[in-house]
Amino acid sequence: MNKNIRIVIIEDDSVLRMAYKSLLSDVDDYSVVNTYASFDEAKKELINDNPDITLLDIEMPGTTGLEAIPIIKKILPQTHVIILTVFDSEEKVFNALINGASGFLTKNSSSIKIIESIHEVAQGGGAMSMNIARVVMRSFQKNLDSPLTKRETEILDLIAEGQTKTQVADQLFIDLETVRSHVKNIYIKLDVNSKSDAIKIAKTKKFI
Amino acid sequence: MNKNIRIVIIEDDSVLRMAYKSLLSDVDDYSVVNTYASFDEAKKELINDNPDITLLDIEMPGTTGLEAIPIIKKILPQTHVIILTVFDSEEKVFNALINGASGFLTKNSSSIKIIESIHEVAQGGGAMSMNIARVVMRSFQKNLDSPLTKRETEILDLIAEGQTKTQVADQLFIDLETVRSHVKNIYIKLDVNSKSDAIKIAKTKKFI
DNA sequence: AAGCAATCACCCAAAACGGGTGATTTTAAC
């Protein structure tokens, strides 16, 4: 029985905290080195705990899980953070991912899923429950009923990357006047009259 | 034994095609209504097949899986496409997601994982193998060693969204001159002298 | 034959941009 994956659990709900602990302690190569009810409590101890995996509740008193991620990654760059959450709002998911979470599980995940996910993450993989995967994938999907033509979409894409019309023209090997002409049509179709509005509308409607 | 999830398999490798077919046909509520060696072959038949799930190989002769996704979604908007692939380059993953794939499995996925994923996707979820999840998550993670300060990052973020300095100033309730000052510092730190270069560098280095 | 997409042209005034140089205040770290 070799325990080589060191796990820390930070979860304010004591029932859940204990449940996770007993679940994971029973796995052969898992070792729950410590559990905490808040990040503020865990903060100073984490360096000694030196976890490979940190299970982190996103809703907590004091420092929230979201705020805690970058701090944890700062003091323990090699640890993998797995977020536990009840809800899965798009904003929270992306903030967690941006801050450096390696996994994202909703609390309705089965015991098996949790154990599996820790293995995957410890091996350098990513873990997402199906709810989260759905949110992430949806965020990528473009609207297939865009009013913009292929060329217009291409041009708006480049503009959304911060390029000027002149740069777009150079990159596409067309005249500046042509780009201007396309942009005018884009503005009419999207009913806007500026770059930023066009980008905003096109992004919210998933045209780009 | 009620077969209610209709599945179509499009995969040019006949061995794999048959393997998937027999694997999935044995599942109680799955019904493999047809299999094809290429999308061009499948194209006209898909309307009659009316699959709930389409398993699609990404590397195929003729129309590639990537090109096929939007066409499939066009003629069968309600079908869920699950991509099968050997490799998992970031570009392919994102193109598939953008085009409307609901799932993404590498071919080393276990039989159980495949069966599970189809269930999840059929229920409206998303499915990703751990390799893919890792790629997706990595793409989100920002560089924690950015030379930019919090405010500078915030401002560059807004500029990258297409806003002008004036709009940024209004939004952050600070003076235009302050924004200009920050932007100047950003340009120095990133060693650039234009919006588009700053955005480009900051994005490739994951500062924003 | 008609319509749409993509291409280029010229006019105009307003807005935004990039660079320089400098100052003050607030915040954070040692």
Add this chain to the structure above:
DNA sequence: GTTAAAATCACCCGTTTTGGGTGATTGCTT
């Protein structure tokens, strides 16, 4: 409690970009 870094604002300059109007040509698709 000092000191450094971050955030704030100010005014100079000339150049580039932007948005709007109006119109034309070519090619593809239906």
